Amino acid sequence: MVKPKSSLTRLAEPPIDPDATMPTPVTRGKGKRVGVAVRLTPEDWYKASEFALRERTSLQKLFVAGLSELMRKRGLPPLDGE
Numbered sequence: 001m002v003k004p005k006s007s008l009t010r011l012a013e014p015p016i017d018p019d020a021t022m023p024t025p026v027t028r029g030k031g032k033r034v035g036v037a038v039r040l041t042p043e044d045w046y047k048a049s050e051f052a053l054r055e056r057t058s059l060q061k062l063f064v065a066g067l068s069e070l071m072r073k074r075g076l077p078p079l080d081g082e
Contacts, residue, residue, distance in 0.1 A: 038063065 028034070040048065052059050068078035 048059055048062065052062050055062070064079050064081045072078050
């Protein structure tokens with residue numbers, strides 16, 4: 001049985017133009033903001049959402065703060081995002 005590709009897989013693969021001799025340039029990540037999907041179980045989403053409400057902030061800010069903290073601990077510069 002062949003496992004179907006994830007619906008997000010197509011976003012990671014640049015479109016193929018059979019008439020082109022060179023690969024199509026990637027345009028994702030070129031704008032001011034880039035969307036990222038985070039997959040959580042319903043239970044984890046609920047916990048994270050409740051925590052964000054208690055902290056009076058957004059999930060976006062919590063995720064960026066958490067990732068920035070992990071990067072700082074490894075001696076890397078934190079993210080600039082909100």
